[in-house]
Amino acid sequence: MPINLSDTAKREIKSIIEQQELDAESVKLRVGVKGGGCSGFSYLLDLTETQRDNDEEFEVEGLRVVCDPKSYLYLNGTSIDFKDEVMGRGFVFNNPNATSTCGCGSSFSA
Template sequence: MEEVKNQVSEIDVTEKALKQILRIKEENNIPESHALRVGVKGGGCSGLTYQMFFDENHKDGDTIIEKENLKIVVDGKSLFYLSGTILDFSDGLNGRGFVFNNPNAVKTCGCGESFGV
């Protein structure tokens, strides 16, 4: 398992998103041992969709990125599509939720939940 500490070249998380993730983790009594798994899977109107969930399992080929009090786990295939992505949180007029600012996405759907490369 490859471990990356305090490195922002793969995936970064804004302070706003970090606070929201830690709040959700605390409110749902998610154990400290669980990391935030970020990934992609096939589907959606643009070809790929983002995934985000808390996971206690780490697999061979996972990259672990530490950001303050949060561990982010990304599998190798997803990291290929997410490299350079900044995870943000929006609570503006256009809706409330997490936003993936992905420089690799050449097309996105109108809702921002899927993308294509």
């Protein structure tokens, strides 16, 4: 699987889709990276109905996931989890392509 979503992450994403009253049939999870953050790249997660011609697309148990080709180079093999803990709540990325990760886990270098 190019990008893996934990059961907890899938439940949270589906919950957000429901809370925002989005069309579950047409909405996609866009996963990507952008330059910035304390380590060089920041992770992006977005719900969208837009798909570009060159996007990688795959399905993870009923969730359609899209990723632009440049981001895919950095994210192939990444696992995304969702944590709801005393110290914080949010999505956590376990990226085997990252050479270092910042303390907050929201940015990395490769």
